[in-house]
Amino acid sequence: MGIKVVRRPKLSFTERIYLGPIVKGLRLTIGHFFGTLTDVVLRRKQHERKTATTMQYPEERWDFKDNFRGAPVLVSDQFDRMKCVACQICEFVCPPKAITIWPSEFDESADDVEKGVEKYPERFEIDMLRCIYCGYCEESCPEEAIFLLQEAELVGRTKEEFVFDREKLLAMGGVREDRALKWHNK
Amino acid sequence: MIWDVLGKLLHAFLVVGLVLPLMAALMVWAERRVSAFMQDRLGPNRVGPAGLLQPIADVLKFIFKEDVIPGHVNRVMYVLAPLMVFVPALIVFSVVPYARGMAIAPLNIGILLVFAVSSLGVYGITIGGWASNSKYSLYGGVRASAQMISYELALSLSVIPIFLVTGSMNLESVVAWQAQNVWLLLPLFPAFIIFLVSSYAETNRLPFDCPEAETELVAGYHTEYSSMKFAIFFMAEYINMITFSALVVTLFFGGYTLPFLELPAGLWGTVLSGCIFAAKVSFFLFLFLWVRWTLPRFRYDQLMDLGWKVMLPACLVLIVCTAGVRAFIWPG
Numbered sequence: 001m002g003i004k005v006v007r008r009p010k011l012s013f014t015e016r017i018y019l020g021p022i023v024k025g026l027r028l029t030i031g032h033f034f035g036t037l038t039d040v041v042l043r044r045k046q047h048e049r050k051t052a053t054t055m056q057y058p059e060e061r062w063d064f065k066d067n068f069r070g071a072p073v074l075v076s077d078q079f080d081r082m083k084c085v086a087c088q089i090c091e092f093v094c095p096p097k098a099i100t101i102w103p104s105e106f107d108e109s110a111d112d113v114e115k116g117v118e119k120y121p122e123r124f125e126i127d128m129l130r131c132i133y134c135g136y137c138e139e140s141c142p143e144e145a146i147f148l149l150q151e152a153e154l155v156g157r158t159k160e161e162f163v164f165d166r167e168k169l170l171a172m173g174g175v176r177e178d179r180a181l182k183w184h185n186k
Numbered sequence: 187m188i189w190d191v192l193g194k195l196l197h198a199f200l201v202v203g204l205v206l207p208l209m210a211a212l213m214v215w216a217e218r219r220v221s222a223f224m225q226d227r228l229g230p231n232r233v234g235p236a237g238l239l240q241p242i243a244d245v246l247k248f249i250f251k252e253d254v255i256p257g258h259v260n261r262v263m264y265v266l267a268p269l270m271v272f273v274p275a276l277i278v279f280s281v282v283p284y285a286r287g288m289a290i291a292p293l294n295i296g297i298l299l300v301f302a303v304s305s306l307g308v309y310g311i312t313i314g315g316w317a318s319n320s321k322y323s324l325y326g327g328v329r330a331s332a333q334m335i336s337y338e339l340a341l342s343l344s345v346i347p348i349f350l351v352t353g354s355m356n357l358e359s360v361v362a363w364q365a366q367n368v369w370l371l372l373p374l375f376p377a378f379i380i381f382l383v384s385s386y387a388e389t390n391r392l393p394f395d396c397p398e399a400e401t402e403l404v405a406g407y408h409t410e411y412s413s414m415k416f417a418i419f420f421m422a423e424y425i426n427m428i429t430f431s432a433l434v435v436t437l438f439f440g441g442y443t444l445p446f447l448e449l450p451a452g453l454w455g456t457v458l459s460g461c462i463f464a465a466k467v468s469f470f471l472f473l474f475l476w477v478r479w480t481l482p483r484f485r486y487d488q489l490m491d492l493g494w495k496v497m498l499p500a501c502l503v504l505i506v507c508t509a510g511v512r513a514f515i516w517p518g
Contacts, residue, residue: 051223
């Protein structure tokens with residue numbers, strides 16, 4: 001049965017009339033107030049801010065490293081030609097079988113035939129819900145026609161919306177300059 | 187005659203019905219943003235520029251929320267309580283001269299009316315707490331009345347030195363006296379401190395928000411309230427803050443005047459005086475927020491100690507001293 005003596009700290013006069021601590025506290029909060037105000041008024045970026053260090057999501061996003069692998073997409077070359085020649089290597093190498101290609105042959109009269117291209121993907125679909133972002137398609141593509149973007153925020157309401165077709169993939173991929181121009185220099 | 191009355195009504199409606207609620211809405215926004223800034227956050231910044239339209243979104247939310255009247259409440263009192271808080275809050279502002287020659291009711295007993303009516307507000311809180319028929323609300327209501335008794339006393343007494351000095355209870359002439367001589371803040375600094383602290387208790391703001399005390403009493407007297415009824419309690423608190431900031435400015439900080447500044451005659455002078463008043467009031471509103479987000483809540487017995495053992499005797503000493511000075515050293 002021990003008696004516990006609660007020690008009451010002796011308060012100084014300023015502490016007893018509350019004023020000293022109150023002023024101290026007010027100084028602290030106003031410092032934070034003006035700190036945040038400066039950050040907001042100067043529109044500082046997340047990494048420059050000392051306050052409000054939370055990322056303001058839609059405006060600010062993660063800086064991904066260069067080797068980050070996001071959504072796979074198709075690209076065109078600088079002459080606005082779809083680079084994919086429907087060889088289907090990506091389809092075969094894809095571990096989760098997310099890629100489906102319906103290859104088709106060019107007509108005799110098409111421009112590309114003269115350059116030596118024979119096939120093109122009539123339909124090209126990637127199921128983004130199946131995709132595991134492994135990057136094998138990009139690695140294996142002999143035409144450098146499929147790339148992984150730094151994009152990781154795909155949004156949809158139904159499963160079907162996540163099956164991206166050829167036009168959508170091309171639009172997302174945009175243009176990538178082709179250095180070899182293997183079909184043009186033939 | 188009839189136009190006179192109509193003009194007065196319009197004036198009252200514009201100030202009390204339009205400007206005050208708008209300012210209260212703005213205060214809610216300011217409260218959230220200032221608190222956020224003090225806590226290294228950003229606060230609501232999405233609705234409109236800098237989040238300024240957030241209050242409108244809030245009001246819409248309150249309007250469309252279901253208005254629940256719990257089954258266990260005393261219906262009449264329950265419905266009446268928010269209004270009993272809201273109406274006094276609006277009335278009190280009517281005696282404040284917010285610009286040169288502009289007050290809704292320039293009464294000779296101005297400050298008496300303030301104390302008479304603003305103490306009515308606590309009935310609403312107490313009745314709301316009682317009618318809710320829940321232990322948290324009841325605690326909140328009882329605390330509100332006890333707190334009001336202990337602080338209203340100091341509040342009223344701290345103003346008496348002002349009347350000893352200026353010789354008038356008309357707020358307009360208090361302002362005029364200060365414009366002629368000196369802001370009452372300087373000769374009556376202790377009275378200013380007591381008035382300020384008591385007004386925090388009177389408006390139920392931190393560090394004296396014991397009636398609400400969300401960490402102890404859920405939400406205190408408005409625990410059982412929802413939708414617009416809660417919003418009215420909420421608005422009343424902010425309008426009270428505006429009124430008491432206006433009173434502090436009027437009584438101690440020269441109201442709508444500035445020292446060494448001759449207000450130009452005519453409309454521009456009136457507008458300028460209104461702007462000066464608004465700027466001063468804004469500072470004290472900011473102080474309300476600043477203090478709220480700095481200090482913790484007083485424990486209930488500490489609050490009573492401060493009211494009865496410190497502020498009341500201090501007020502009495504101050505009154506006697508001021509009266510002595512007026513009688514013997516500086517008879518006016």
